[in-house]
Amino acid sequence: MSLRLPGSVASSQDLRSLIMEVHEYANWYAHESVKAQVKAKVSTSSPTLSVAALELLRDWKADQQISAESLDQLIMTLEQYASNSPSMTITLAALPTSSLKTALVNWCRVNVAPNILVSFKFNTSLLGGMVVQCGSHIFDWSFKRKILENRKIFPEVLRRV
Amino acid sequence: MYASFLQIALLGTFFLIGVVSATAGRHAYAHFRPREDEDKPHRNTQQPVRLPTEVKEHLLEAAEVKFQTIINHSSAELEYDLKTTAAKLDSRLGKLGSEIVGEEMKRYRVDLEQLRKQTEANIENAQKDINAHQADLKARIDARRAELEAAMNAEITAEKQVLINLANSKLADAVASFLIETLGHDVDLGAQTAYLTAMLEEHKAEILKGISE
Numbered sequence: 001m002s003l004r005l006p007g008s009v010a011s012s013q014d015l016r017s018l019i020m021e022v023h024e025y026a027n028w029y030a031h032e033s034v035k036a037q038v039k040a041k042v043s044t045s046s047p048t049l050s051v052a053a054l055e056l057l058r059d060w061k062a063d064q065q066i067s068a069e070s071l072d073q074l075i076m077t078l079e080q081y082a083s084n085s086p087s088m089t090i091t092l093a094a095l096p097t098s099s100l101k102t103a104l105v106n107w108c109r110v111n112v113a114p115n116i117l118v119s120f121k122f123n124t125s126l127l128g129g130m131v132v133q134c135g136s137h138i139f140d141w142s143f144k145r146k147i148l149e150n151r152k153i154f155p156e157v158l159r160r161v
Numbered sequence: 162m163y164a165s166f167l168q169i170a171l172l173g174t175f176f177l178i179g180v181v182s183a184t185a186g187r188h189a190y191a192h193f194r195p196r197e198d199e200d201k202p203h204r205n206t207q208q209p210v211r212l213p214t215e216v217k218e219h220l221l222e223a224a225e226v227k228f229q230t231i232i233n234h235s236s237a238e239l240e241y242d243l244k245t246t247a248a249k250l251d252s253r254l255g256k257l258g259s260e261i262v263g264e265e266m267k268r269y270r271v272d273l274e275q276l277r278k279q280t281e282a283n284i285e286n287a288q289k290d291i292n293a294h295q296a297d298l299k300a301r302i303d304a305r306r307a308e309l310e311a312a313m314n315a316e317i318t319a320e321k322q323v324l325i326n327l328a329n330s331k332l333a334d335a336v337a338s339f340l341i342e343t344l345g346h347d348v349d350l351g352a353q354t355a356y357l358t359a360m361l362e363e364h365k366a367e368i369l370k371g372i373s374e
Contacts, residue, residue, distance in 0.1 A: 104361070
């Protein structure tokens, strides 16, 4: 599987949306191909694609012409990607910006697995840091956790003030 | 003791009066009713004397007077003897009583002295026992007091430590709650990007392990 997802496609939901977009595009492409074969004069405009979908279509077999078969292969590849890729969930203290999400997803795809899917959640009680869930493992590296772990030293610190 | 001797003396006196009364009664009986066997020999051996009536009366009067005299005399003697005997008995009884009372008093004093000495010895022993018991009690009380003081000090120290720990725990909870409540607003994730990436780098091995499992 040589597919490389854009950084903005992080989670499985993003991937499902991307698959739906590609599927819709493939349907439109198939219809337009049939119309072209029968030299129909009526044609419809292509569906609006997201930046990630455009980037994916541009990168998918860039050396070949887009065809119905290649789009079907792309959809199949994406389906396999969705079903086989490892996933992890990152919970942050606030709603992450796209740049932050992209940075974290790129880091995960470079250092953990190239096909990993990352879901994001937010919980303001974390204060900062993150909680990472990989399968059945949960790693809590939040500020709240650190504060609660080190609360026993607060009286000692206050005595020194 | 003295009463018993007096009773004995009175009984002796009554006995003598009884003896004297019996003797007087026997003489009176013999006088007024002479025995027939005494008269019979006279009748058998001698002829009855026929005395004139005046002589008989004279003899009877003389005999009565003589008998009365003898009775009086005997009674006087008996009375005298009785008085003498009573005086002697009184004297003897007094002397005997005095001796007995003296001996009893002497023995009583000796017994009393022995009892006093024994009581003093008992009191002294009891005082010694009391002193020893008091010393023992005092030692036990002191030991128990020291033990209770040590236990109380240990308990106070433990309670103090518990209170300190509780206060520290409350303070830590308060500070943690304050920090969480205060820092929970306006979290700037943009400033944390580098920190988050560094955190992922730091725990890369754990993440890889979690993914592989």
